[in-house]
Amino acid sequence: MQEYKPNFEKIYQENYQRVIRICMGYVKGDEDLAKDLTQEVFIKVWRQLNSFRNESSISTWIYRITVNTCLLQLRNKKFLKRADAIERLTEVEEEGHPSKENQLKQMYKCIDKLSKDNKGIILLELEGLPQKEIAEIMGLSHEAVRVRVHRIKNSLTKCVNNGSI
Amino acid sequence: MEAFEDLKSQWEGQSPSEIPEDGVQKIIEKMKGIKGKQRSTNIILALTVMVLVGFFFYISAYQFQTVMIGLLLMIVTLIVRIVIELASINTINKIDASKDATNFKTRLMKYYNNRVRVHYIFTPIIILLYCIGFVMLLPSFKENLSAGFYTYIWVSSIVLLIVFGLLIGNQAKKELHTLRELKS
Numbered sequence: 001m002q003e004y005k006p007n008f009e010k011i012y013q014e015n016y017q018r019v020i021r022i023c024m025g026y027v028k029g030d031e032d033l034a035k036d037l038t039q040e041v042f043i044k045v046w047r048q049l050n051s052f053r054n055e056s057s058i059s060t061w062i063y064r065i066t067v068n069t070c071l072l073q074l075r076n077k078k079f080l081k082r083a084d085a086i087e088r089l090t091e092v093e094e095e096g097h098p099s100k101e102n103q104l105k106q107m108y109k110c111i112d113k114l115s116k117d118n119k120g121i122i123l124l125e126l127e128g129l130p131q132k133e134i135a136e137i138m139g140l141s142h143e144a145v146r147v148r149v150h151r152i153k154n155s156l157t158k159c160v161n162n163g164s165i
Numbered sequence: 166m167e168a169f170e171d172l173k174s175q176w177e178g179q180s181p182s183e184i185p186e187d188g189v190q191k192i193i194e195k196m197k198g199i200k201g202k203q204r205s206t207n208i209i210l211a212l213t214v215m216v217l218v219g220f221f222f223y224i225s226a227y228q229f230q231t232v233m234i235g236l237l238l239m240i241v242t243l244i245v246r247i248v249i250e251l252a253s254i255n256t257i258n259k260i261d262a263s264k265d266a267t268n269f270k271t272r273l274m275k276y277y278n279n280r281v282r283v284h285y286i287f288t289p290i291i292i293l294l295y296c297i298g299f300v301m302l303l304p305s306f307k308e309n310l311s312a313g314f315y316t317y318i319w320v321s322s323i324v325l326l327i328v329f330g331l332l333i334g335n336q337a338k339k340e341l342h343t344l345r346e347l348k349s
Contacts (some may be wrong), residue, residue, distance in 0.1 A: 010187060012184075012192075014185045014186060016182075017182065020182045033187075035182070039191065039192060039195070042188070043195060043199075047196070048261075050261050051263070052263070061263055063307065064262070065262045065263050067266045068262040068263075068264070070264060071347075072273070084177075103167070107172055116347065116349065117266065128173075136265065137266060138266045138267060139265030139268050140267060156169065156172065
């Protein structure tokens with residue numbers, strides 16, 4: 001039987017929005033898939049909450065679990081199939097000025113073209129996390145993150161505007 | 166022409182997702198489900214091994230050397246295969262997702278490299294030994310069973326071998342794909 005964890009409800013409420021947005025970045029904006037992934041993340045948080053040692057902030061710890069759980073979804077057939085279906089659905093381009101929704105879809109498509117590490121870095125940057133915290137989550141030096149953020153920002157912007165990285 | 170800051174504000178301006186009211190409750194239920202599933206898997210595997218060992222004694226396989234070796238080969242290879250799979254599940258579940266992403270990815274790649282080794286080295290050996298064990302049993306089957314049933318046994322075994330071969334092949338392909346994706 002699972003022991004009751006009084007903090008968990010609070011942690012869940014406070015971090016849900018950020019976690020689901022990061023997850024959406026890994027599944028090309030599919031909210032249903034992101035919800036499933038978010039649930040996976042919080043299952044891991046629940047399981048490991050007792051081993052959290054306050055060496056970092058709880059949110060940093062949760063984002064580490066988020067990035068790693070999203071990486072793990074690679075092995076899940078359900079995610080691969082759905083992601084391919086979304087790819088086909090979003091292939092219809094809009095002529096003239098694209099709507100906000102389509103711009104966002106384009107952004108998701110461009111994020112998906114990035115390498116796994118770069119995807120994690122830019123999603124955390126888009127969430128407004130300080131680069132020091134991103135470095136801690138990704139296991140890279142602050143300097144490496146700074147350089148990579150600069151490069152990824154350029155290629156993402158280029159991709160959203162021109163359609164290719 | 167969008168600048169990165171525009172993209173960021175678009176990202177931040179996304180409508181917030183609704184936090185499921187029963188989210189925490191669902192997580193607790195899912196945790197119970199996972200534990201229950203693990204327990205049933207263990208029970209099924211233990212029963213399979215017990216049935217095989219029981220069968221070994223039921224037909225007094227130890228009295229006939231060829232039958233004994235054949236059956237033992239099949240039982241042992243099956244047990245080895247099950248142990249390898251259980252150890253793999255245990256390993257991937259133990260990879261700590263709260264470590265930094267670089268550390269996590271390195272461990273994940275190590276896990277998948279080991280899986281590839283299992284698929285390319287251990288699985289063919291296991292299948293080969295299992296088949297040898299089965300072939301050793303065939304003369305005894307032929308002697309003791311009707312011609313029709315004997316034909317049914319070896320034909321169905323070939324079909325099963327092909328089906329399992331395809332399943333294992335498919336699994337290996339999937340894991341190789343994951344490994345490639347992780348390296349990308």
